[in-house]
Amino acid sequence: MASEPPTGHDLHHHGDLDAEPGLIDFAVNVQGDGPPAWLRDRLVLAIDELGRYPGAVLEDRARATVGERHGRPPEQVLPLAGAAEGFALLPALGPRHAVVVHPGFTEPEAALREAGVAVTRVLTDPAHGHRLDPSAVPADADLVVIGNPTNPTGVLHPAASLRELARPGRVLVVDEAFADAVPGEPESLAGDPTVPGLLVLRSLTKTWALAGLRAGYALGDPVLLERLAAPRPHWPVSSLALEAIVACCEPDAVSAGDQRAREMAGNRVSQSAALSAIEGVEVQQGVAPYLLLHLPDGTGELVRARLRERGIAVRRADTFPGLGADHVRVAVRPPETARVLAAALDDALCSLVGASGELASRH
Known part of the structure; x- marks a missing residue:
């Protein structure tokens, strides 16, 4: 690297x-031309609720369903208008020196740079299969962003290597937008609340063909999620997106x-x-x-x-x-x-x- x-x-x-x-x-x-029939039917029924603002009851239901899916309490879940919203919110964490592992999804770096945050790129080596070398990440970085599996290389990094990046005073952001596209979701950290400073971002738009709806969520310590959400407006996630989060995180889905x-x-x-x-x-x-x-x-x-x-x-x-x-x-x-x-x-x-x-x- x-x-x-x-x-x-x-x-x-x-x-x-x-x-x-x-x-x-x-x-x-995105997989497919549109959501499957069962999901489309759920969303159609939810249209009747569009006369109401997205309320706490529906958001709490989304938090609880996601939490059950990943073995976390609801307070460790933050519904998002797509994982991209989570990346746009990263400057709210107040990093001084961010590291983004590349080649990787570019929106995190764009959001950080546009907010005036110092960003270092750490490049993976194609000669070594674009695998992560944790030692290549500068020790003074207080925010590190990496995808798993990484876009566009498709490499799945071992969870143990990702855990090596965590340390006190650092936020470790793992982009798991495509984790549910890997059978069994190996190497995911979504269900591991023990990693200090861990923030996992998930998307529902790829597997379920919901790119136009914008639905996803963040997983992490409640205090970290509160800091991330601080600049959001009221009702940042629509009722339809919250219903999609619930539907796609239920056991059958x-x-x-x-x-x-x-x-x-x-x-x-x-x-x-x-x-x-x-x-x-x-x-x-x-x-x-x-x-x-x-x-x-x-x-x-x-x-x-x-x-x-x-x-x-x-x-x-x-x-x-x-x-x-x-x-x-x-x-x-x-x-x-x-x-x-x-x-x-x-x-x-x-x-x-x-x-x-x-x-x-x-x-």
């Missing part, structure tokens, strides 16, 4: 900017989510194999519902353009610190859809790379 000073990365670029209506979407990591994760894991294996078989394509090994690809040198931008011409959107990855123009991230999709991507990517590279390995075309 090595630290890196800030550069010109667009920290606010996300996959939805790469996806456009009509394209086959490999750019966004957790079981259904784990089954979805197992199906996705199988799809990931087959999609990874198909893409790895394409000459010049390197696939980062991981466990998340997306794959980080390294394309042949100098082909990244051209390949993305060729794929778009074929009606396919992929996520550019050069906006992630530590990655370059020849990296792209692709969501894991069902096999029939993944085969379309593999064929189009193979064709695009064949049209660009000649027998000598040099670019055959620059348009």
Whole structure:
């Protein structure tokens, strides 16, 4: 690992900017086109309650349901308008020196920098599979942010390595937005209240296709959650989002989510194999519902353009610190859809790379 000073990365670029209506979407990591029927029905029924403000009764119900899901008391739960709200609130914790482990989700760094917080980037090493080296994190950091599994590498760091980052006077933020997409949720710290200064952020928008609703939650010590929530306005989480939090954290939903994760894991294996078989394509090994690809040198931008011409959107990855123009991230999709991507990517590279390995075309 090595630290890196800030550069010109667009920290606010996300996959939805790469996806456009009509394209086959490999750019966004939401699973499916919309919530399942049972969840849609729950939300439809909740519409009748929209004439009332989101009250304490519904919020308490959400806290209790999430708490039961993770073996925590309700006071250790904070419902959020998506995990992204949690990242936006991090400056409220008053950090002096924040560390963000990259490549990783960029909104935490963006929020901290825009609030004037000093941020150090710690880059994982691709030669070592982008695994976390806890010793690379500066000892004086009073806030550390890391994803698990990490976006976009898909690497799942051992919980023991994450615990090494915790210490008195430091807030350890673990972004578990995709933890429920890993069968059994191994290495999660969501159910461990013993780690000092731990703040776990969870999203419900990926597995349950609720990106437009914004639903998630934070887990941590009540005093820490109170500090995090201090700048929020009244009623920050809508009634529909609170109902979604309850619905998606009930036992039947957790079981259904784990089954979805197992199906996705199988799809990931087959999609990874198909893409790895394409000459010049390197696939980062991981466990998340997306794959980080390294394309042949100098082909990244051209390949993305060729794929778009074929009606396919992929996520550019050069906006992630530590990655370059020849990296792209692709969501894991069902096999029939993944085969379309593999064929189009193979064709695009064949049209660009000649027998000598040099670019055959620059348009």
